[in-house]
Amino acid sequence: MAAITHDSHGHHDSHAHHDHDHGHHEESFVSKYIFSHDHKMIGKQFLITAVFMGVLAMLLSILFRIQLAWPGESSDFLHFFLGDDWAPKGVLKEDMYLGLVTIHGTIMVFFLLTGGLSGTFSNILIPLQLGARDMASGFLNMLSYWFFFLSSLIMFLSLFVHDGAIFGIQITDANVGDSGPAMAGWTIYPPLSALPQAVSGSGLGMTMWLFSMAIFIAGSLIGSLNYIVTVLNLRTKGMTMTRMPLTIWAFFVTAILGVLSFPVLFSAALLLIMDRLAGTSFYLSDIIVNGEMLTNHGGSPLLFQHLFWFLGHPEVYIVLLPALGLSSEIIATNSRKPIFGYRAMIGSILAIGFLSFIVWGHHMFITGMNPFLGSVFVFTTLLIAIPSAVKVFNYITTLWRGSLVLTPAMLFAIGLVSTFITGGVTGIILADSALDIAIHDTYFVVAHFHIVMGMSAVFGMFAGVYHWFPKMYGRMMNTRLGYAHFWVTIIGAYGVFFPMHFVGIAGAPRRYYDYSVFGQFDTDSYNMIMDLNVIVTVFAIFAALGQLIFLFNFFYSIYRGPKAVQNPWKSNTLEWTTPVEHIHGNWPGELPTVHRWPYDYSKPGAEEDFIPQNVPLAEGEEEH
Amino acid sequence: MITKLIILLIIVLGVIAIAQLMRVYELSSKLRKTGEQDISDRDNNLNGRMMFIFVLLLYVFVIWLMMKYGWTGRGEAASTIGKETDWLLNLNFIIIFAVFFLTNTLLFYFTYKYVRKAGVKAYYFPHNNKLEMIWTVVPACVLAVIIILGLKKWNEATSESGKEAIRVELFSKQFDWTARYAGTDNKLGRFDYKLTTDKNELGIMTSQSIQSAIDNMEGGVTGLDSISFKLNDENLVFSAIDQQKLETDLSRKTRLLRLLYQMKEHHDKKLDKDAADDIIQKDTLFLCKGREYEFNFRAKDVIHSAYFPHFRAQVNTVPGLTTRFKFTPDISTDEMRVKKNDDKFNYILMCNKICGGAHYKMKMFVVVLEEDEYNRWLKSKENSTFDKIFNAAPAPAAEDASADAAENDTQTPAGGEEKKDTTMVEPKTAFLGRKSLIINKVG
Numbered sequence A: 001m002a003a004i005t006h007d008s009h010g011h012h013d014s015h016a017h018h019d020h021d022h023g024h025h026e027e028s029f030v031s032k033y034i035f036s037h038d039h040k041m042i043g044k045q046f047l048i049t050a051v052f053m054g055v056l057a058m059l060l061s062i063l064f065r066i067q068l069a070w071p072g073e074s075s076d077f078l079h080f081f082l083g084d085d086w087a088p089k090g091v092l093k094e095d096m097y098l099g100l101v102t103i104h105g106t107i108m109v110f111f112l113l114t115g116g117l118s119g120t121f122s123n124i125l126i127p128l129q130l131g132a133r134d135m136a137s138g139f140l141n142m143l144s145y146w147f148f149f150l151s152s153l154i155m156f157l158s159l160f161v162h163d164g165a166i167f168g169i170q171i172t173d174a175n176v177g178d179s180g181p182a183m184a185g186w187t188i189y190p191p192l193s194a195l196p197q198a199v200s201g202s203g204l205g206m207t208m209w210l211f212s213m214a215i216f217i218a219g220s221l222i223g224s225l226n227y228i229v230t231v232l233n234l235r236t237k238g239m240t241m242t243r244m245p246l247t248i249w250a251f252f253v254t255a256i257l258g259v260l261s262f263p264v265l266f267s268a269a270l271l272l273i274m275d276r277l278a279g280t281s282f283y284l285s286d287i288i289v290n291g292e293m294l295t296n297h298g299g300s301p302l303l304f305q306h307l308f309w310f311l312g313h314p315e316v317y318i319v320l321l322p323a324l325g326l327s328s329e330i331i332a333t334n335s336r337k338p339i340f341g342y343r344a345m346i347g348s349i350l351a352i353g354f355l356s357f358i359v360w361g362h363h364m365f366i367t368g369m370n371p372f373l374g375s376v377f378v379f380t381t382l383l384i385a386i387p388s389a390v391k392v393f394n395y396i397t398t399l400w401r402g403s404l405v406l407t408p409a410m411l412f413a414i415g416l417v418s419t420f421i422t423g424g425v426t427g428i429i430l431a432d433s434a435l436d437i438a439i440h441d442t443y444f445v446v447a448h449f450h451i452v453m454g455m456s457a458v459f460g461m462f463a464g465v466y467h468w469f470p471k472m473y474g475r476m477m478n479t480r481l482g483y484a485h486f487w488v489t490i491i492g493a494y495g496v497f498f499p500m501h502f503v504g505i506a507g508a509p510r511r512y513y514d515y516s517v518f519g520q521f522d523t524d525s526y527n528m529i530m531d532l533n534v535i536v537t538v539f540a541i542f543a544a545l546g547q548l549i550f551l552f553n554f555f556y557s558i559y560r561g562p563k564a565v566q567n568p569w570k571s572n573t574l575e576w577t578t579p580v581e582h583i584h585g586n587w588p589g590e591l592p593t594v595h596r597w598p599y600d601y602s603k604p605g606a607e608e609d610f611i612p613q614n615v616p617l618a619e620g621e622e623e624h
Numbered sequence B: 001m002i003t004k005l006i007i008l009l010i011i012v013l014g015v016i017a018i019a020q021l022m023r024v025y026e027l028s029s030k031l032r033k034t035g036e037q038d039i040s041d042r043d044n045n046l047n048g049r050m051m052f053i054f055v056l057l058l059y060v061f062v063i064w065l066m067m068k069y070g071w072t073g074r075g076e077a078a079s080t081i082g083k084e085t086d087w088l089l090n091l092n093f094i095i096i097f098a099v100f101f102l103t104n105t106l107l108f109y110f111t112y113k114y115v116r117k118a119g120v121k122a123y124y125f126p127h128n129n130k131l132e133m134i135w136t137v138v139p140a141c142v143l144a145v146i147i148i149l150g151l152k153k154w155n156e157a158t159s160e161s162g163k164e165a166i167r168v169e170l171f172s173k174q175f176d177w178t179a180r181y182a183g184t185d186n187k188l189g190r191f192d193y194k195l196t197t198d199k200n201e202l203g204i205m206t207s208q209s210i211q212s213a214i215d216n217m218e219g220g221v222t223g224l225d226s227i228s229f230k231l232n233d234e235n236l237v238f239s240a241i242d243q244q245k246l247e248t249d250l251s252r253k254t255r256l257l258r259l260l261y262q263m264k265e266h267h268d269k270k271l272d273k274d275a276a277d278d279i280i281q282k283d284t285l286f287l288c289k290g291r292e293y294e295f296n297f298r299a300k301d302v303i304h305s306a307y308f309p310h311f312r313a314q315v316n317t318v319p320g321l322t323t324r325f326k327f328t329p330d331i332s333t334d335e336m337r338v339k340k341n342d343d344k345f346n347y348i349l350m351c352n353k354i355c356g357g358a359h360y361k362m363k364m365f366v367v368v369l370e371e372d373e374y375n376r377w378l379k380s381k382e383n384s385t386f387d388k389i390f391n392a393a394p395a396p397a398a399e400d401a402s403a404d405a406a407e408n409d410t411q412t413p414a415g416g417e418e419k420k421d422t423t424m425v426e427p428k429t430a431f432l433g434r435k436s437l438i439i440n441k442v443g
């Protein structure tokens, strides 16, 4: 390790002058704002794109929630957004329901919380917190954003497929009925996703989904490699691995997970494309669909599921770890205390990262997989609960006897810990294969993953935006609106997702267009599900409206917010030693040298309650 | 239109109002010389207090949901294995609820208790090995117990069923279920998807059905002979697309036909009798209380999932792969109706894997009968065995006495619109000599 750090200094010093000169170039609009190589600008581009995609996905969820709460009732709102094609007379169509759910899930997981969350904050924070002038490769970094942008665009356009055309431009043969986006769920299990005859979205819509994801994966790989190289090589003098902030540890492990798992999804998608276009039988066997007997024989749909979840499970942590990293930093800073158990935190991040590769089978207990294999996955899955528990207890202990400053970012970070607990405990039930038989693929699962992954990561993202906004835009967001936003969001989060557990317990499968079918056989379940669905939808609309507060605050503050000071939260990490105005190369003079870990808050003997990392140890002072 | 304008107006005015309020707030904080980063004690304390109140309200909400909806949603488990599942599930729920309350309480209480106070400095407490050890080891022990109990149950649930178990095959397709009972010999006949024809929807394999599939493939309007005839007819001119389509169709069918001939050659006639007595049953699955069932699952087109919420049983059905599970129903439908005080209640088999537009409608009633009634039902099916249906020319015996024998089913059109009306009716139980199932046995 020492060797690496040493190397990187040599490398750095030689670059310092060159980079410094850069700062004085006059840049054109295009190279500054659009095809920028600067990591701070790229981070902001990721953020804005993700905000747009997030709003879109949220809107989609409101559309289908309306159908769930008031099935079959005519709604102007639906008609307004979906038109006569998809909501004739204001009633959502069955197929489009599935399309909305699929695109909602895909955007939320991949575009908002993978591209958006880790794209934004890895970009902004890795060089700044490590004391680097920029990412290892600015060009690749730019490429990674534009791949992300292109894939977002394709995914968005796929919502408008109609009879093989988009906005009247014919793309495939004029196939009547080849309409709508992908409809096979965000997990796109074949054969449903492989057979255009099986559902209307498995034609052009699915093709676009696959291409969008292929591009997305390429972009995310480029990005991740860049992050890894930067962390390994461009740390400033004194920034040993064990002096890195936990944010960087989280981004680092996230990037490794991405590099190891995304290619597997890529190959899975590639094989699926072959099955769709070239007549191969990787995933298909013995099928008669829509009256046509296919000759495919010998493929296995389970193969796809194994490949998908080999990415899919690490993906959960790709979404979560950055959020946990951000909140570690925010909680320590605003508790004015060191994060409790810094090394244990690193250990848990590494343990979670490693274990996340050997638990994918818990998504497949009831697929007909060998039961013995199932038992192995039960064991590994419950193991992963241990490092997660350690993290939670460490957060709680960090708060203990702190001197808490409850900024909006801090509230969101604490909210994250709460949702991580609440969603995490139900994971214990789902990981237990014997119990999973009874509740797999019900709303219980929907509740579980929305709370533990969706809400935790969204809370982490909001926390990050409130905390680092001054660093990104040089201005402050409004605190009062931040509070209002937090309270609406946490009430909404629990109000929407907690009751879903009970919908699942009542036996409601997920991805159902209309639960009033329960009225035909079970009055108890019917009453319960219909009741709860209304409660959930009302909370969802409330929460969605609450996000307008955020959007307003965000965009207003970019232009009109009060000017930020250099280190508003009195934080120790290096990003707060850079000037408020962004400059190319980050530091005007020499790069800062690091002398201590980032968590010297309220250290006994020191006058201030924080000591930035670039302050040398005082005489006789011990490192933590 | 007017309402839309009004809504738009309100939104615009709202945004302007917030903007103005923010200006005022900013100006006033400028006067006080504080920035957004300086959180006042008032805000700090207020939010701390609200955090604690929030978690208390959350508990009230959770407990209210539990009292009102609880575990009762799908009622008591109706199979022996389901009862054990519920027991284990409840144990797990107790554990996770304890963790949920404990950790959330600590989290929010600390947030409230330790908000910044003048003159109080945070306690520098970077680590403590003993504490960290405790919260690694304690969860590990609890999880060990959960794993051991869970795996024991899992092995039981997935183990092989007894010899006595009644064998039933459940066949899934977009968007319904068909059951096939193994009949008097309790042996299911073999199957192959290539044998599927209108007369043999499940592709059951007998010498006869193989021959019939071959005939089907060769003859008929869409048969091989007619396609090659069309292609060779010089008087007919096709567009490039149609020509292509016909050619693909031709090569597909040639290949299937070759495989069928191979099958014919290797088929063992002795196996025909396994299939002959298999009973085919639609709409309602009748089970006998107290008997173990061994289910085999097949899928015709895409993945579906056989989900029996009341029996706590579920497994996916996969094209090209037979899956299985077993359970023993131990509460009859009549008993359950009394228990739930709901004379419309029925057990259900639902599809629980996304499979197309009408996924949510893909269901089959399940009726659990007492032994004597079950036998009466079996007797009523004497004429719905595979060989009888198959040989009844030309169409399957649709007007069979029990009225629920194979309905002549056509392929579902694309796009998922279903052919028949979806409201399901009361399971047909004419064979019982009573109209509806309900009888008030108790008081």
Ligand code: HEM
Binding pocket: A058, A061, A062, A065, A101, A102, A104, A105, A106, A108, A109, A113, A184, A185, A186, A187, A446, A450, A453, A454, A455, A458, A496, A509, A510, A511, A512, A540, A543, A544
């Ligand atoms: C406004 C907030 C949200 C609401 C009201 C909402 C609601 C829903 C509902 C009702 C479903 C359908 C479940 C089903 O039938 O299977 C769903 C699916 C899903 N949601 Fe959300 N959701 C929200 C936010 C999020 C977030 C933040 C994430 C990020 C992880 C997310 C990820 C997903 C995923 C992955 C699916 C599964 C899609 C599929 O079944 O293919 N959602 N959501």
Ligand SMILES: [Cu+2]
Binding pocket: A312, A313, A316, A359, A360, A362, A363
């Ligand atoms: Cu997983």
Ligand SMILES: [Cu+2]
Binding pocket: B304, B305, B351, B352, B353, B354, B355, B356, B359, B360, B362
């Ligand atoms: Cu289905």
